[in-house]
Amino acid sequence: MLVSSSLAGPLIAGGVTLAAAAAVVTNAALLPGSQIFGQTLIVGSDPKQVALTFDDGPNDRDTEVLLDLFAEHQVRATFFMIGRFVLQRKDLARRVLAAGHVVGNHTMTHPWLAWQSGTRIREELYGCHAALQDTLGAPVRYFRPPHGARRPLVLRLARELGMQTVQWNVMGKDWLPIGVEGVLRNVRRGLSHCARRGVAANILLHDGGDRALGTDRSATVGAVRSLLAELPAQGHQFVGVDRWVAELG
Numbered sequence: 001m002l003v004s005s006s007l008a009g010p011l012i013a014g015g016v017t018l019a020a021a022a023a024v025v026t027n028a029a030l031l032p033g034s035q036i037f038g039q040t041l042i043v044g045s046d047p048k049q050v051a052l053t054f055d056d057g058p059n060d061r062d063t064e065v066l067l068d069l070f071a072e073h074q075v076r077a078t079f080f081m082i083g084r085f086v087l088q089r090k091d092l093a094r095r096v097l098a099a100g101h102v103v104g105n106h107t108m109t110h111p112w113l114a115w116q117s118g119t120r121i122r123e124e125l126y127g128c129h130a131a132l133q134d135t136l137g138a139p140v141r142y143f144r145p146p147h148g149a150r151r152p153l154v155l156r157l158a159r160e161l162g163m164q165t166v167q168w169n170v171m172g173k174d175w176l177p178i179g180v181e182g183v184l185r186n187v188r189r190g191l192s193h194c195a196r197r198g199v200a201a202n203i204l205l206h207d208g209g210d211r212a213l214g215t216d217r218s219a220t221v222g223a224v225r226s227l228l229a230e231l232p233a234q235g236h237q238f239v240g241v242d243r244w245v246a247e248l249g
Contacts, residue, residue: 024036029114029149029150029151030114030147030148030149031148032148032167032168032169032204033167033169037150037151037152037154037155038150038152038155038156038165039155039248040155040164040165040166040167041142041164041165041166041167041241041244041245041248042166042167042168042169042202043169043194043199043200043201043202043244044200044239044243044244044247045199045200045247046200046237047194047195047198047199047200048200048235048236048237049200049201049236049237049238049239049243049244050191050200050201050202050203050231050236050237050238050239051077051078051200051201051202051203051238051239051240051241051243051244052075052077052078052203052205052224052227052238053077053078053079053080053144053166053168053202053203053204053205053241054066054077054078054079054080054205054206054207054208054220055080055106055144055146055204055205055206055207055208056080056082056085056106056110056206056207056208056209056210056215057079057080057081057082057085057092057096057206057207057208058079058081058085058086058089058092058093058096058207058208059085059089059092059207059208059209059213059214059215059217060089060092060213060214061214062207062208062215062216062217062218062220062221063079063092063096063207063208064092064095065221066207066221066224067095067096067099067101069221069224069225069228070099070101070228071099073228075228075238076100076101076102076238076239076240077101077102077238077240078101078102078103078104078142078166078240078241078242079096079101079102079103079104079207080104080105080106080142080143080144080166081093081096081103081104081105081106081128081132082106082107082108082109082110082128082208082210083105083106083107083108083109083127083128083130083131083132084108084109084131085208085213086128086131086132086135087131087135088213089213090135093132093135093136094135094136097136097138101240102142102240102241102242103132103136103138103140103142104140104141104142104143104144104163104166104241105125105128105129105132105140105142105143105144105158105161105163106128106143106144106146107124107125107127107128107145107146108123108124108127108128108131109124109210110146110210111124111146112146112147112149113145113146113149113150113151113154114145114149114150114151114154115149118153121153121154121157122157125143125154125157125158125161126157126161129161129163139162140161140163141162141163141164141242141245142163142164142165142166142241142242143158143161143163143164143165143166144165144166144167145165146210148167148168150165164245164248166202166241167202168202168203168204169190169194169199169201169202170187170190170191170193170194170201170202170203170204171186171187171190171203171204172184172186172187172203172204172205172206172220172223173186174205174206174217174219174220174223175206175209178219179219180219180222180223180226182219183205183219183220183222183223184223184226184227187203187223187227190203191203191231200244201236202241203227205220205223205224206220207220
């Protein structure tokens with residue numbers, strides 16, 4: 001179909017406007033640092049503080065190894081757990097909390113929440129919340145959406161459950177087959193970026209996989225072992241994300 005020159009301009013401009021609007025919505029839904037859809041917790045104000053956060057557990061073997069490492073170094077971490085795995089490994093979820101770590105909601109089955117129906121979003125958040133609180137016998141105050149994907153309803157439902165939504169600003173990309181050195185390279189790059197900006201670091205890692213229990217996270221464990229040795233020597237302090245809540249206002 002031919003388009004006259006008088007119509008071409010508005011059509012192109014409209015297309016550019018729609019594309020720009022779609023980009024804004026996508027960034028708001030997926031960029032971990034975006035606050036467009038609502039306030040989320042990322043980091044506190046002390047640039048020497050580092051939060052080690054783990055998604056997709058509790059997981060056989062590697063969650064347990066991490067707990068032993070943290071006990072050895074007297075470090076607190078944060079674990080965002082998938083509800084269906086909590087129900088399968090209640091003992092391990094309880095061990096995480098008993099060791100003094102922060103436990104958070106990571107939905108029941110790990111979907112991309114930004115694209116789900118309101119009913120599905122509610123089921124995912126409320127189901128995991130019930131699984132955690134019934135298992136732990138303690139309130140759950142923190143939530144991380146899988147993949148960081150959210151929309152306003154996601155954040156509103158988290159608030160209804162009394163949870164603060166937590167994102168991140170450093171990624172190890174440990175779901176990729178990159179080995180210990182690959183994970184460390186990604187984390188160190190992110191830490192350097194945080195240092196240049198003068199901000200704290202909230203490191204996203206994984207102690208499990210969203211598809212099944214038993215996912216091999218030995219590369220993550222190896223990377224954490226190195227970070228536990230090198231970061232305190234550089235003057236960093238490990239904290240749970242709960243340390244930063246008061247600063248959020």
